[in-house]
Amino acid sequence: MSLERTRISAAELAKLRGELDPLIGTQFSSILSLPVKALQAFEPSQVGTIVGSLMDALLPYLESIPQVGLTKHEGLIGEREGYPDYRHASGFRLELKLLYKDNPDLEMKRPPTRREPSARVTQKVTVKNVNPALDAMLLIAYQLQPQVNDPDCVSPTIIDLEVLSMIELVEARDKRMVECGGRWFGNYETPTILSNAGRRNLNRGQPLDIDSYGRKESEGKDFSEDTNFGKLKRIPHPVLQAFLRKHHFIVNEQSECQI
Numbered sequence: 001m002s003l004e005r006t007r008i009s010a011a012e013l014a015k016l017r018g019e020l021d022p023l024i025g026t027q028f029s030s031i032l033s034l035p036v037k038a039l040q041a042f043e044p045s046q047v048g049t050i051v052g053s054l055m056d057a058l059l060p061y062l063e064s065i066p067q068v069g070l071t072k073h074e075g076l077i078g079e080r081e082g083y084p085d086y087r088h089a090s091g092f093r094l095e096l097k098l099l100y101k102d103n104p105d106l107e108m109k110r111p112p113t114r115r116e117p118s119a120r121v122t123q124k125v126t127v128k129n130v131n132p133a134l135d136a137m138l139l140i141a142y143q144l145q146p147q148v149n150d151p152d153c154v155s156p157t158i159i160d161l162e163v164l165s166m167i168e169l170v171e172a173r174d175k176r177m178v179e180c181g182g183r184w185f186g187n188y189e190t191p192t193i194l195s196n197a198g199r200r201n202l203n204r205g206q207p208l209d210i211d212s213y214g215r216k217e218s219e220g221k222d223f224s225e226d227t228n229f230g231k232l233k234r235i236p237h238p239v240l241q242a243f244l245r246k247h248h249f250i251v252n253e254q255s256e257c258q259i
Contacts, residue, residue, distance in 0.1 A: 007132045008092070008165050016092055016136060017163040022066035023140070028055065029147050029155040030064050036152055039108045039144075047144065048100040048118070051156045055142075056085060056096055070094070083125055084135060084166075093131065094138040095166060097121075097232065101143045101159065101247050117249050120230035121169055126188040135166035139232075139240070141247050162243045172237040173230055180257035182226060185213050191229040198222030 031054045034042075060070040069089030073082070084095040097119045102110075121137070138161065145157040177183070181194035181202070192213045194202065197220050201208055214221030232240060233250060244250050 007167060008134065008136060012092070013136060013163050013165060016088065016090065017161070019088075019090070020068050020138065020161060020163065022068055023158050024161060025158065026065045027145065027147065027155050027157040028058075028062070028065075029153075030062060031055070031058055031156075033147065033150075033153045033155055034144070036106065036146070036154055039106050039154065041109060043109050043111060044100060044102050045111075045118070047156075048098070051100065051142065052098050055098060055140075055156065059096070060086060083129055086138070091134065093135045094163075095121075095125065095135070096138050096140065099139065099141045099232075099244075099247065099249055101141050101249070103143050103145060103154075106144060106154065116231065116233055117244075119232050121166075121173055121232070121235065122230050123189070123191050125166070125170060125230075127167070127170060127174075128188050130166050130170055132165075132167040137164045137166050137169060139164060139243060141243075160243075160247065162239065164237065164239055169235055169237055169240065173235045176234065176236055176257075177226065177229070183210065183223065185223070191226045192223040193226045195221055195224040198224075 028051075032051060034047075059065075060072055070086045071089075073084050073087045073093060084093040086094040086096065088094055099117050099119055102108075102114075140158055141160045142156045142158050144154040147153045147155050174184075177191055177193070181198070182192050184190065185192055190213065195214065195217055197217075198208055201222055208222040210223075212221060213223040213225060215225050217224060228234065233244060235241075241250070
């Protein structure tokens, strides 16, 4: 790996992905085992919350899974979720994002409409703290599947993964925000979108107030805090979007600037 390179390269990403590939097929029966009959009391989103916390914390420490060179990255003191999540033996740094894929063969308490995956590249990850040469996203798709030794129980199982350049994701995320009329407030502190009031003023040719933003539409500010900022589905990165489509995480195509 060349530390003089300004950005992580496609070849480096491919090599890193190859080293992480043994994780595919791993079943986390040691951290979560659910009786099939009990699934009727769970919604998929509830499972995602539980599994996400457990997998993030335990992935580098479980001896029962392939050891692929991951260790927990030293986070900032006092922060519950420091950036990034892991350090790889090669020196690259990885931020973990998990996508829960529903298993239609299991009987669960499902909502009437499919929900958008909640995984996102939050406003805490910006050009200020991303190292373009070292940082990547480890995107894992997992599913509840029957345990090999006990088919009456299910456990989260990794079915696929991808490794992407974090600086490319951040740039694509921020470019979309700006092209849709939004902007950062502060020094990459608060992402915003045009409010309804802001759109009306823009259509009238009136100057927009770029000194403040609102948290609710009722405040009448030209910009509102973007509560959906960084959701993976809304980041126009071709490799990311191809992965989401491959596993049907994109249900309905939406306009570029939907909020």
